[in-house]
Amino acid sequence: MVSALELAKRGVRVTVVERGPVAAEASWAGGGILLPLLPWNYREPVTRLTQQSLAAYPDLIDELRDSTGIDPEFLRSGMVVLPPFDAEAATAWHAAHDLPLEPMRALSVAPALAADEEALWLPRVYQLRNPRFLLGLRQRVEQMGVKLLEHTPVSGFHTAGHRVTAISTPTGALHAGQIVITAGAWSRALLGEHALGADIRPVRGQMLLFKIEPGVLTQIVLRQGIYLIPRADGHLLVGSTLEDVGFDKSITAEAESSLHAAATAILPALAGAPVVKHWAGLRPAAPDNIPVIARHPHFENLYLNSGHFRYGVTMAPASAQLLADILLDTPPSLDPSPYIWPPSAASLTAA
Numbered sequence: 007m008v009s010a011l012e013l014a015k016r017g018v019r020v021t022v023v024e025r026g027p028v029a030a031e032a033s034w035a036g037g038g039i040l041l042p043l044l045p046w047n048y049r050e051p052v053t054r055l056t057q058q059s060l061a062a063y064p065d066l067i068d069e070l071r072d073s074t075g076i077d078p079e080f081l082r083s084g085m086v087v088l089p090p091f092d093a094e095a096a097t098a099w100h101a102a103h104d105l106p107l108e109p110m111r112a113l114s115v116a117p118a119l120a121a122d123e124e125a126l127w128l129p130r131v132y133q134l135r136n137p138r139f140l141l142g143l144r145q146r147v148e149q150m151g152v153k154l155l156e157h158t159p160v161s162g163f164h165t166a167g168h169r170v171t172a173i174s175t176p177t178g179a180l181h182a183g184q185i186v187i188t189a190g191a192w193s194r195a196l197l198g199e200h201a202l203g204a205d206i207r208p209v210r211g212q213m214l215l216f217k218i219e220p221g222v223l224t225q226i227v228l229r230q231g232i233y234l235i236p237r238a239d240g241h242l243l244v245g246s247t248l249e250d251v252g253f254d255k256s257i258t259a260e261a262e263s264s265l266h267a268a269a270t271a272i273l274p275a276l277a278g279a280p281v282v283k284h285w286a287g288l289r290p291a292a293p294d295n296i297p298v299i300a301r302h303p304h305f306e307n308l309y310l311n312s313g314h315f316r317y318g319v320t321m322a323p324a325s326a327q328l329l330a331d332i333l334l335d336t337p338p339s340l341d342p343s344p345y346i347w348p349p350s351a352a353s354l355t356a357a
């Protein structure tokens with residue numbers, strides 16, 4: 007959807023061909039934290055996309071809010087990282103990227119937490135509310151003339167020489183000058199024999215949604231892969247599992263009890279709070295979280311923007327900008343080489 011918006015703004019006529027309703031898969035299911043959980047553990051190509059996206063987000067949010075009246079609740083809530091953590095690596099990464107990081111006692115930042123332990127405070131971490139962001143995006147792309155063709159699964163490609171001439175759908179072949187695959191965890195399955203090393207696979211993540219008094223916790227909190235994301239109205243998300251179970255999106259009692267126990271140990275106020283909802287989404291996993299944003303190696307009018315794994319909302323604006331630069335042959339806003347198709351060992355070791 008962000009790719010569609012970026013292309014439409016640059017004058018391209020866009021149709022989104024979507025198997026279900028738009029905005030109901032991973033982008034809906036995610037937590038909306040706009041930074042990798044421990045950013046110092048990721049490679050520079052991830053950091054470049056996240057930093058450029060962060061710079062673009064305020065304008066994108068203003069645009070959605072002003073044009074649709076929908077507030078995606080883009081908040082600078084900051085993140086408290088509880089032990090264990092690598093303070094040295096975290097400090098070095100923040101210094102290198104000119105971002106603030108403060109060692110703190112946990113309770114001095116978030117008094118409702120269970121224990122007053124050493125923590126890292128990352129004040130410049132933002133979040134947004136995925137369903138609202140996506141609703142705003144939907145309305146905005148429609149305002150920009152993007153056509154949404156929902157309930158239309160793409161099942162294959164018609165090709166001639168170095169071009170894809172059409173895509174197959176149940177209602178017949180659809181023709182387009184350029185075709186961009188943004189099918190998330192299903193991208194490799196959709197591409198079939200044309201995937202050529204774009205090794206994108208589903209990784210399930212389950213989330214719990216609680217409701218507590220607004221204001222009990224206002225910061226995102228992270229301990230060892232478990233995070234708490236408080237929304238302004240007292241809803242609080244707890245995530246997430248990382249499960250290699252193929253395209254199975256079911257939820258499990260084990261995940262519910264382990265997420266519940268881990269979250270309650272961090273924030274005792276959750277002990278008696280109702281679980282409002284429990285869901286799962288499929289992340290489009292790529293090695294090292296590095297997406298493919300590129301033209302196909304053989305087909306000159308086929309593109310991929312996928313494989314954002316755990317941080318696809320975070321990286322969306324910069325990924326869409328780079329995709330549009332490549333598709334329109336304009337100078338790229340960032341070095342495209344780490345995101346080439348097929349991903350190569352050389353690109354993955356870049357920086």
Ligand SMILES: Cc1cc2nc3c(=O)[nH]c(=O)nc-3n(C[C@H](O)[C@H](O)[C@H](O)COP(=O)(O)OP(=O)(O)OC[C@H]3O[C@@H](n4cnc5c(N)ncnc54)[C@H](O)[C@@H]3O)c2cc1C
Pocket residue numbers: 007023024025026027028029030031032033034035036037038039040041158159160161188189190191192193196210211212213245246286287288289290311312313314315316317318319320321
């Ligand atoms: C539990 C969880 C927590 C997360 N938390 C965060 C977070 O805090 N921050 C963050 O940045 N990221 C987070 N993520 C990751 C992020 O959600 C994903 O990286 C991102 O949403 C991927 O976007 P996408 O558009 O590529 O995929 P999706 O949003 O899954 O969209 C792909 C679309 O393609 C459609 N499609 C598939 N096959 C076909 C076909 N054959 N024909 C037509 N349409 C098709 C699907 O129906 C779907 O609508 C989280 C993910 C999960 C699951």
